[in-house]
Amino acid sequence: MDVVTAQEMYEWDQVAIESSGLEGKLLMENAGRAVCFDLEKKLSKHQKIVILIGGGNNGGDGFVIARTLLNLGYSIEAWQVVPDSKVEGGSHFHKRLLENSGFPLYHLEQITEIRESLVGADVIIDAMLGIGMKGRLRGLIRQVVALSNEQEAFRIAVDLPSGVPADEGIDVDQAFEADYTCIIAAVKISALVENTRVYYGEWNVVEIGLPVKKLPSSTRKVWQWEDAKRAFPKRRANSHKGSHGKGLIVGGAANMPGSIAMSARATLRSGAGLLTVAAPGSAIQNVAPYVQEATFLPLQEDSGVVNGQIDTDVSNYDGVALGMGMGRRLKSHKLVEDLVCKVESPLLIDADGLYQLKDILHLVKERTNPTVLTPHPGEFAHLVDQSISTIVNAPFYYSRKFSETYGVYTVLKGPVTIITAPDGRQYVDLTGNAGLAKGGSGDVLSGILLAMMLQSNSIMDALNIGCMVHGLTAEMLTESEHSMVDLLATDLIEGLSQTFRTFSF
Ligand SMILES: NC(=O)C1=CN([C@@H]2O[C@H](COP(=O)(O)OP(=O)(O)OC[C@H]3O[C@@H](n4cnc5c(N)ncnc54)[C@H](O)[C@@H]3O)[C@@H](O)[C@H]2O)[C@@H](O)CC1
Ligand SMILES: [K+]
Numbered sequence: 001m002d003v004v005t006a007q008e009m010y011e012w013d014q015v016a017i018e019s020s021g022l023e024g025k026l027l028m029e030n031a032g033r034a035v036c037f038d039l040e041k042k043l044s045k046h047q048k049i050v051i052l053i054g055g056g057n058n059g060g061d062g063f064v065i066a067r068t069l070l071n072l073g074y075s076i077e078a079w080q081v082v083p084d085s086k087v088e089g090g091s092h093f094h095k096r097l098l099e100n101s102g103f104p105l106y107h108l109e110q111i112t113e114i115r116e117s118l119v120g121a122d123v124i125i126d127a128m129l130g131i132g133m134k135g136r137l138r139g140l141i142r143q144v145v146a147l148s149n150e151q152e153a154f155r156i157a158v159d160l161p162s163g164v165p166a167d168e169g170i171d172v173d174q175a176f177e178a179d180y181t182c183i184i185a186a187v188k189i190s191a192l193v194e195n196t197r198v199y200y201g202e203w204n205v206v207e208i209g210l211p212v213k214k215l216p217s218s219t220r221k222v223w224q225w226e227d228a229k230r231a232f233p234k235r236r237a238n239s240h241k242g243s244h245g246k247g248l249i250v251g252g253a254a255n256m257p258g259s260i261a262m263s264a265r266a267t268l269r270s271g272a273g274l275l276t277v278a279a280p281g282s283a284i285q286n287v288a289p290y291v292q293e294a295t296f297l298p299l300q301e302d303s304g305v306v307n308g309q310i311d312t313d314v315s316n317y318d319g320v321a322l323g324m325g326m327g328r329r330l331k332s333h334k335l336v337e338d339l340v341c342k343v344e345s346p347l348l349i350d351a352d353g354l355y356q357l358k359d360i361l362h363l364v365k366e367r368t369n370p371t372v373l374t375p376h377p378g379e380f381a382h383l384v385d386q387s388i389s390t391i392v393n394a395p396f397y398y399s400r401k402f403s404e405t406y407g408v409y410t411v412l413k414g415p416v417t418i419i420t421a422p423d424g425r426q427y428v429d430l431t432g433n434a435g436l437a438k439g440g441s442g443d444v445l446s447g448i449l450l451a452m453m454l455q456s457n458s459i460m461d462a463l464n465i466g467c468m469v470h471g472l473t474a475e476m477l478t479e480s481e482h483s484m485v486d487l488l489a490t491d492l493i494e495g496l497s498q499t500f501r502t503f504s505f
Helices: 006-020 024-039 057-071 089-100 112-120 139-149 225-231 257-269 281-290 330-342 351-355 358-366 377-384 388-393 395-406 441-455 459-479 489-502
Strands: 048-053 075-080 123-127 154-158 180-184 202-206 220-222 246-250 274-280 295-299 319-322 347-349 371-373 409-412 417-420 426-429
Touching: 006 024, 024 057, 024 089, 024 180, 024 202, 048 057, 048 112, 057 075, 057 089, 057 123, 057 154, 075 112, 112 139, 123 139, 225 459, 246 257, 246 441, 257 274, 257 281, 257 441, 257 489, 274 281, 281 295, 319 330, 319 441, 330 347, 330 358, 347 441, 351 377, 351 441, 358 377, 358 395, 377 388, 377 395, 377 409, 388 395, 395 409, 395 417, 395 426, 409 459, 417 459, 426 459, 441 459, 441 489, 459 489
Parallel strands: 048 075, 048 123, 123 154, 154 180, 180 202, 220 426, 246 274, 246 319, 274 295, 319 347, 347 371, 371 409
Antiparallel strands: 409 417, 417 426
């Protein structure tokens, strides 16, 4: 499932029209019909449905939808909310087709004319503005959106809710508040971004007959179950503990043994062959009983906090995770710097490790082996010197820029997790739920990611699979023995077995 900007979507449409000879109005017919067949699962013939139609191609889709649903026997009132002079090209063609089919079309000139219809509607379909919307909502459409939002009716948007831009990083002051959005051909970035995704409600993408082989390949995709199925590391019958990687987890503090303990246990539960935990000795005594399968490496410490560099040779590990529960004291800085320079395998840095990274990003850039950073928006905002709201409203832009600048894999966590490779390729993980918004979830994720990195030949696959395993485990647990309220990070670790069993391929 591709994720596109408005410009990329226009390029796709152009390729379709130029390279395969698909005419714009045929694409519009396809789009409108695909939306209708998707909407049939949401609609019933007893409902009173009002469809709001704009002047651009989104409105063109609206004319097709109105005609098709009327043909199917739905009770539809179709309103053109812009003057005739604004309805051009393919939209004009489909407007005539609707009228020539013998169906009525109402023309809105003043907001009062439509009030009664909207108040009495069971369903309101918004086909006013799509990816061509610019700036804030204007004129009559703005009033129609406000009035629609006041109604009890089920609200459906076509492609995107009017007033919502397709791209990220743009403020919205007013927009159609959809309960469901039927997205055309590819997910628009705004469906996945904090300040705009709320307007979409639930959503689905419909296929409209674009010539997929001819389209430029997208560098942004939603990671799906089929992808995980293809990429999941296989355990061969003749494998031994060395075949699945030898990992090292570094972090912990005397007063925070839980974080690193959870990471370590999650790594072991996720299939790592061998694991060593390096932590202050005073933390190890509390971590050890929880992860009996691991070996331990006491770090130099001062009052329960790591102090100084690591004495052990770290070159014989296949992967290292650093930072969980380490604390943000200045004395742990040397350890982070040391590992950034010395680890010759994939290095994952999370939590307090990220905090220590800001002034040594130039060293991260010099690493020749993969580096993975797993910040939440607050940690990322600190790293890139932006506000949290700037990050959450333009996460694709900032994480790509960061990954490309420093040559790192970035896992930007949140309700939508964005995984970016050093070359700028991005995957989106949509699994998980609010049960994960708790201390410890991130530690578990780091542990799973380390294990996946140890077992996979591709860091990108490992990160995507790890995020999906983490999210699906939360979903599975809140559908069975837990709720989003009581779910704990430790429950996730124990729930992993069930998730991995479902990956039985
Ligand atoms: N060939 C294509 O390009 C296809 C386009 N499709 C549909 O076409 C849409 C894009 O069509 P367009 O590029 O014509 O753009 P839109 O239909 O999204 O918007 C353009 C119209 O909106 C008005 N407008 C822009 N900003 C406004 C604002 N702030 N307040 C009020 N009015 C405003 C403009 O005057 C213009 O009439 C897609 O979202 C999709 O629904 C689909 O039919 C598939 C094929
Ligand atoms: K719309």
